[in-house]
Every structure is written in C-alpha cells, then in structure tokens.
Amino acid sequence: MLSRTHLLILSLALLAAIAGGWLQRQNHPTRAPTGVHVANVGDLRPDLALLDLHGKEHRLSEFQGKRVLINFWASWCAPCLAEMPELDAAQHKFRDQGAIVLGIAMDAPTRVQAFLASHPVDYPILIGQLDTPSTSLRFGDTDEVLPFSVLLDEQGHVLATHRGPLDHALLARWLSPAVAL
Numbered sequence: 001m002l003s004r005t006h007l008l009i010l011s012l013a014l015l016a017a018i019a020g021g022w023l024q025r026q027n028h029p030t031r032a033p034t035g036v037h038v039a040n041v042g043d044l045r046p047d048l049a050l051l052d053l054h055g056k057e058h059r060l061s062e063f064q065g066k067r068v069l070i071n072f073w074a075s076w077c078a079p080c081l082a083e084m085p086e087l088d089a090a091q092h093k094f095r096d097q098g099a100i101v102l103g104i105a106m107d108a109p110t111r112v113q114a115f116l117a118s119h120p121v122d123y124p125i126l127i128g129q130l131d132t133p134s135t136s137l138r139f140g141d142t143d144e145v146l147p148f149s150v151l152l153d154e155q156g157h158v159l160a161t162h163r164g165p166l167d168h169a170l171l172a173r174w175l176s177p178a179v180a181l
Contacts, residue, residue, distance in 0.1 A: 036133045039140050045156045046138050050104065050126040053113055058126060061156065067099040068152040069174055071166070072128065072136040074107040075115040080147040083165040084121055091123040094175040098154070101175075104128040106136055106146060 039045055047061045060068075071087055073080035084103075091101040101123040105112040109127050116125065128135035134144055140161050141148040149166055151159040151174045160174065 036138070038133075038138060038142065039150075039158050041140075041158050041160060043158050045150075045152050045158060047156075048129075048135060048138065050128065050135065051109075052124065052126055053109065053116070058124075063100060063102065063152075064156055065098075065154050067154055067175060067177065068156075069099065069101045069166075069171070070104055070139065070150040070152065071101060072104050072106055072139070072141060072146055072148040072150075074105060074146055075111045076107070077146045079165045081115075081119070083147060084119065086166065086168060086171060088121045088123065090171045090175055091121070097175070097177050099175040099177065100124070102126065104135055106130060106134065 037043075037046070045060055047059055049057050049059050051057055069087075069090070071080075071083075073084070075081070087101050087103070103121065103123060103125040104127075105125055106128045107130075112125065112127065134141075136144055136146070136148050139148070139150045140158070141163070143163075145163055147163075147165055149162045151161075153159050162170065166174075
C-alpha cells in the first residue's frame with residue numbers, strides 16, 4: 001500500500017507528464033513534406049485540380065468571385081455526416097447572396113457516391129487527394145482531422161479555418177456577405 005506522500009508524488013509526476021505531452025503537442029510544428037506550402041489565414045488558396053463524382057476535373061479558381069466555404073469530410077466520419085444537412089440548408093439560404101458551400105470528400109469515390117445516393121446534397125462535391133500531401137493538409141488541416149472547414153473570400157484568400165463541425169451561427173456568420181470576419 002502506498003503512503004499518502006508516495007501517492008502525492010506519483011500524482012504530481014503523472015500531472016507533469018500529461019502537461020509535458022500537452023505542451024509538446026501545442027508546440028509541434030506543421031509537418032508538411034519539403035516544398036509543400038500549407039495555406040494559412042491570409043494566403044491565396046492553392047489552385048488545386050480535383051475531380052467531381054463524374055470524373056470531370058475542376059480547379060478551385062472556378063469559384064473565384066464567390067465567398068466559398070470548403071468543407072472537408074468523409075463518409076465514415078460521423079460528425080461530418082451530422083453537419084451535412086446544415087451545410088445543405090446554408091447552401092440554399094446563401095447561394096443567391098454570392099456564397100457557395102463546396103464539399104471535398106477525403107474518401108474513396110465509390111464510398112462517396114454510395115453515401116450521396118441515399119443522402120444527396122445540393123452543393124458541389126469534389127474528391128480530395130488522400131496521398132501526402134493531402135488536400136486538407138494543403139489547406140491548413142495539419143492534423144488531418146475531419147471535419148475541417150475553410151472560408152475563402154471572393155478573391156480566393158483564406159479568411160478562416162475551423163476544426164470540427166460547424167454550427168448554425170458560425171455558418172451564418174461565415175456565409176453572410178455583409179459580415180466581415
């Protein structure tokens with residue numbers, strides 16, 4: 001049986017180890033392959049070419065002139081799927097105001113097609129690059145955690161990023177043309 005002093009020392013050592021791990025994680029630099037630019041807030045978005053569900057190539061510059069909310073998701077990501085109806089509603093609400101929701105699936109095209117066949121959305125879906133550097137990493141998702149969203153201004157500059165599901169209020173703030181971030 002451990003004495004109270006030993007228990008206290010053990011507890012403090014455990015807390016120090018946890019705090020050290022947390023600090024190391026917070027100070028962990030972005031790990032992108034050499035020569036790969038990771039977009040940050042204020043940067044011009046990478047003009048990547050991605051395929052749609054029919055195999056047609058689209059460049060992100062095609063969306064120039066619109067405020068674009070890029071949402072990275074996958075068919076196996078429960079929080080991603082939970083936010084899709086809200087994203088679809090936001091697309092309907094804000095599309096006539098110069099905004100667009102763009103889904104980039106970080107998943108196999110066959111899985112994406114199967115999911116969307118039973119859960120359609122009314123915004124464009126492109127297939128992201130899964131190999132390193134992934135499409136989401138190129139947009140600042142350094143931990144490659146989904147869902148991950150990026151807001152672009154009308155000129156294609158990154159205005160904001162968000163890890164995790166977007167809520168109704170944040171969607172409205174991001175897509176409203178009169179709101180400056």
